[in-house]
Amino acid sequence: MNTIKIIQELEQNNNVFKAMLLNCSEEEYLWKPSQNKWSLLEIVCHLVDEEIEDFRARVHSVLENPESTLPPFDPVSRVIERKYLEKDYNAKVETLLNERKKSIQGLQQLKDPKWDNSYQHPKLGAMSAKLFLSNWLAHDYLHMRQILNLKFEYLKYHSGEDLKYAGDW
Numbered sequence: 001m002n003t004i005k006i007i008q009e010l011e012q013n014n015n016v017f018k019a020m021l022l023n024c025s026e027e028e029y030l031w032k033p034s035q036n037k038w039s040l041l042e043i044v045c046h047l048v049d050e051e052i053e054d055f056r057a058r059v060h061s062v063l064e065n066p067e068s069t070l071p072p073f074d075p076v077s078r079v080i081e082r083k084y085l086e087k088d089y090n091a092k093v094e095t096l097l098n099e100r101k102k103s104i105q106g107l108q109q110l111k112d113p114k115w116d117n118s119y120q121h122p123k124l125g126a127m128s129a130k131l132f133l134s135n136w137l138a139h140d141y142l143h144m145r146q147i148l149n150l151k152f153e154y155l156k157y158h159s160g161e162d163l164k165y166a167g168d169w
Helices: 003-021 026-030 040-064 075-081 089-108 129-159
Strands: 118-121 125-128
Touching (some): 003 040, 003 089, 026 040, 040 089, 040 129, 125 129
Antiparallel strands (some): 118 125
């Protein structure tokens, strides 16, 4: 897939996130199927951090200065450190949608980007700007699946109905 198509998909995913995440009740966005799983609020906070501090930052860093060391990023520890469960869900959803718009604008404004520029990761080897861009899109898809699964589990738990008629999950 070429970079233009990936950027278009990232842009379209903003509408998907909007449809999946807006208009959730507090009960729904705080609900977890188990303690070791994330709630919708935690997922949204994670997506905001990834948008700003991981994918957007890394793509631009590798495009502009591939020799510079990438800043460390530990998404799991941030759930506790940044107190995700204390955040305002609707404000975080809006932040996610707005930050994605900024990301897309930044990507669309690039002049002759060098997608083959690579950062030499000490353990993973060469990591190109295109690799980070592609993984950004893959990350969207992984969390869309996670959100859908969480919504399915929420419906199953709270409806008390047998959902087998809908088909195999």
